[in-house]
Amino acid sequence: MxxxxxxxxDGTTLPRGWNSIxxxxxxxxxxxxxxxxxxxxxxxxxxxxxxxALPEGLPIDYMVFSSGAGIMRWNDKRLIxxxxxxxxxxxxxxxxxxxxxxxxxxxxxxxxxxxxxxxxTSPLHEDFRRRVENYPGLGTPIQSIQDIRGExxxxxxxxxxxxxxxxxxIQEKLSGYSVIRSTSPIDNQAIWTEIFAPNVNKGTSCQILxxxxxxxxxxxxxxxxxxNDIDFLERCGYPYIVAxxxxxxxxxxxxxxxxxxxxxAEFIHTALRL
Numbered sequence: 495m496x497x498x499x500x501x502x503x504d505g506t507t508l509p510r511g512w513n514s515i516x517x518x519x520x521x522x523x524x525x526x527x528x529x530x531x532x533x534x535x536x537x538x539x540x541x542x543x544x545x546x547a548l549p550e551g552l553p554i555d556y557m558v559f560s561s562g563a564g565i566m567r568w569n570d571k572r573l574i575x576x577x578x579x580x581x582x583x584x585x586x587x588x589x590x591x592x593x594x595x596x597x598x599x600x601x602x603x604x605x606x607x608x609x610x611x612x613x614x615t616s617p618l619h620e621d622f623r624r625r626v627e628n629y630p631g632l633g634t635p636i637q638s639i640q641d642i643r644g645e646x647x648x649x650x651x652x653x654x655x656x657x658x659x660x661x662x663x664i665q666e667k668l669s670g671y672s673v674i675r676s677t678s679p680i681d682n683q684a685i686w687t688e689i690f691a692p693n694v695n696k697g698t699s700c701q702i703l704x705x706x707x708x709x710x711x712x713x714x715x716x717x718x719x720x721x722n723d724i725d726f727l728e729r730c731g732y733p734y735i736v737a738x739x740x741x742x743x744x745x746x747x748x749x750x751x752x753x754x755x756x757x758x759a760e761f762i763h764t765a766l767r768l
Contacts (some may be wrong), residue, residue, distance in 0.1 A: 496715050499531055499534065499715050500534045500696075500717070501533070501534070502719055504537070504539070504679040505679070505719040506723075506736060508547065509753040509754040513547065516756055522763060532555050533555045534555065534557075534558060535557050536558040536699075536726055539560070540559060540560050540601070541605055542607075544557070552568070561694070562577075562725075563648060577699075579671075580691075583671070583691070584645060585639060585642060587649055590664075590667055591649065598652075602644075602647065603645045604647055607647040608632055609634075610633050611641065612634070612635055619684065621680050622652040622684075653686075654683075655683070660687075661685060670692060671689055673689050674689075674695055674721075674722050675721045688722070698725065700714075700729070711729040712731040714730045715730060715733075716730035716733045718733075718735055718743075718747075719735060720739065721743070732748070734749065735748070736753045737750065738752040
């Protein structure tokens with residue numbers, strides 16, 4: 495029998511384009527709780543972002559957020575741990591990205607990582623423009639590296655399909671850091687390159703949490719929908735992906751139905767039989 499489930503948020507628990515979870519998915523999460531299963535939500539969102547998106551009574555136990563930069567106990571919102579980029583690392587990464595003449599954001603340390611610096615050059619990617627507009631008053635434009643102060647949670651670079659090779663270049667040049675690819679939850683097309691402190695990802699932070707709870711990854715079932723879920727899915731004893739995930743992931747992991755067809759509920763009912 496499994497002891498925990500680890501589930502992604504956008505495009506998994508929260509279907510794309512929806513602002514609430516379905517009755518079927520809610521009931522499946524509640525049933526997992528009644529059977530003593532620890533429910534971990536692993537998301538790329540910040541605390542500010544997911545608290546504005548999720549209902550207060552969402553039946554989960556823990557939240558791994560900002561792609562693993564933070565861990566929170568859900569019932570009382572207590573932070574269990576955070577990991578940041580040092581001030582020196584922040585300047586190093588910003589200096590490298592500046593040479594590419596691309597737009598990027600620098601999210602401030604947790605719990606204030608909804609505040610950010612951003613480089614605003616022309617032309618602006620539409621997804622980048624919408625992201626800045628979605629957080630009015632929280633972004634500070636910078637004109638040079640000297641405008642940056644202090645530590646950071648992460649960097650975010652937004653690329654279009656023609657720039658996919660740039661993700662690989664950034665990943666190679668910043669091999670000492672955690673460089674994660676994901677798909678934009680805003681337009682579901684743009685490629686997000688996220689840069690964190692070394693070894694920060696959903697998989698390692700779930701490991702930290704599971705160790706505290708005395709649970710092994712082999713005793714976990716996981717459900718995701720995108721590339722930034724690979725780090726925990728590859729570690730889970732029972733990894734699953736929704737059927738509308740990118741094809742390379744569908745081939746790699748077990749499949750359940752689409753997120754909009756209650757793939758989460760199907761996953762949980764399957765996991766409870768393991």
